[in-house]
Amino acid sequence: MSEADTEIAQRELYRRSNAEMLAEWAMDPLVDPYSVPLADMNPGHPLLFEANTALSWFERLRAEAPVHYCANSQFGPYWSVTRFNDIMQVDSSHQIFSSDSRRGGIQLGGRADPNPDPMFHLPMFIMEDQPKHDLQRKVVAPMFTPRHLSDLEGLIRQRAGEILDALPRNETFNWVRHVSVELTGQMLATILGVPQEDRHKLIYWSDATQNIGNPEFFATPEEGFKELWNCWAYFDGIWKERQQRNAPADDLISMLVQGEATRDMPPNEYLGNVLLLIVGGNDTTRNSISGGVLALNQHPEQYDRLRANPGLVATMVPEIIRWQSPVAHMARTALVDTELGGASIRAGDKVVMWYASGNRDASEIESPDQFIIDRANPRKHLSFGFGIHRCLGNRLGEMQLRVLWEEILKRFPKIELAGDPVYLRSNFIRGILELPVRIPA
Numbered sequence: 001m002s003e004a005d006t007e008i009a010q011r012e013l014y015r016r017s018n019a020e021m022l023a024e025w026a027m028d029p030l031v032d033p034y035s036v037p038l039a040d041m042n043p044g045h046p047l048l049f050e051a052n053t054a055l056s057w058f059e060r061l062r063a064e065a066p067v068h069y070c071a072n073s074q075f076g077p078y079w080s081v082t083r084f085n086d087i088m089q090v091d092s093s094h095q096i097f098s099s100d101s102r103r104g105g106i107q108l109g110g111r112a113d114p115n116p117d118p119m120f121h122l123p124m125f126i127m128e129d130q131p132k133h134d135l136q137r138k139v140v141a142p143m144f145t146p147r148h149l150s151d152l153e154g155l156i157r158q159r160a161g162e163i164l165d166a167l168p169r170n171e172t173f174n175w176v177r178h179v180s181v182e183l184t185g186q187m188l189a190t191i192l193g194v195p196q197e198d199r200h201k202l203i204y205w206s207d208a209t210q211n212i213g214n215p216e217f218f219a220t221p222e223e224g225f226k227e228l229w230n231c232w233a234y235f236d237g238i239w240k241e242r243q244q245r246n247a248p249a250d251d252l253i254s255m256l257v258q259g260e261a262t263r264d265m266p267p268n269e270y271l272g273n274v275l276l277l278i279v280g281g282n283d284t285t286r287n288s289i290s291g292g293v294l295a296l297n298q299h300p301e302q303y304d305r306l307r308a309n310p311g312l313v314a315t316m317v318p319e320i321i322r323w324q325s326p327v328a329h330m331a332r333t334a335l336v337d338t339e340l341g342g343a344s345i346r347a348g349d350k351v352v353m354w355y356a357s358g359n360r361d362a363s364e365i366e367s368p369d370q371f372i373i374d375r376a377n378p379r380k381h382l383s384f385g386f387g388i389h390r391c392l393g394n395r396l397g398e399m400q401l402r403v404l405w406e407e408i409l410k411r412f413p414k415i416e417l418a419g420d421p422v423y424l425r426s427n428f429i430r431g432i433l434e435l436p437v438r439i440p441a
Helices: 003-013 019-024 046-050 054-064 084-091 132-144 146-165 175-192 196-209 221-245 252-258 267-298 300-308 310-324 394-411
Strands: 067-070 078-081 329-334 338-340 343-345 350-354 432-434 436-438
Touching: 046 054, 067 343, 078 084, 084 338, 084 350, 132 146, 132 252, 146 175, 146 394, 175 196, 175 252, 175 267, 175 394, 175 432, 196 221, 196 267, 221 252, 221 267, 252 267, 267 300, 267 310, 267 394, 267 432, 300 310, 310 394
Parallel strands: 078 350
Antiparallel strands: 067 078, 329 350, 338 343
């Protein structure tokens, strides 16, 4: 696929979902959530996220039913957990709430299957319970140590500067494509140890994982998985090259090759873990980069303060990540009967932690609906999760944001919003597809 074809695919990727599913579960995403009977609320409907109206639904749930049961949805029945402390309790209780892909995994809609078909089941360490989760996570953890991240900062700064210097002036362009995707794609290729010219393949495969059931992108789910196995074929070649090289592990694939807990993975598990690293290195940072530009334009007084005091970048970065909440939710499956927030949850129930809601919980975050770049405790947010599954690459993502904004403030008096953003139709990644901007000359 050429770079131009990849860009077209990315732009159209999330525009439309399964037409039959949307017809069956039709809804008006602009409806007042307070007009919907509480028992009928389905806050995971993807159209709410595409219309950017989901937060108002969560506001009602936090007030009236913070642990809410949706009995009927396109994803099956599920519990929504919408308050900060309840989310922390679920996320920190891996003995009670499982991430295992065979029990339903980490996304709304995952189905339990104790004997899955290896052609369509892609296990990864974020969808494993103890002890396997920790053993595999430790293999790639050295990539994200403070020492290693310090070594990467200069490269991030160089690339950010080159990307920014190439941007047009006095001309409307899509910030997502020209900056957010480009910087994250370049760094993703670096930490995986693949050629820079292949970075657009990585972005394509990252997006494809979210569209297996989207007939506008793949005619059938089987076709979608065939494309993901093309990803495996590519990385199988990288794996074999790393085995022959037998050099110290300085990239993520080499770490997997040499790791005791990962060197003997079957093909579907290798593919699953590669896709986890690709998506984790792409979607969260990419959407925070876009979300920061949008938030500052929506709060011009904060943009003025930032321009007057560039030192505020350090506290602004975690505020951007809280505000955007790039991962809207993570799901778990209850292993035993338990109680949460006064609700009785049965073993086998799907439990969805809405990070996007917890990050707007006024009982824990002061003035959560305001974007404030110098919060006293800016790291108090849920975007990286808690417990054993806390985001491994959180510091790398923060560093990319910080360095990028330091370089932006050196160059541009302002980045102006030049049109309405286009949001992703996804209840998992709270993303931005298009962000039209203009940089005054």
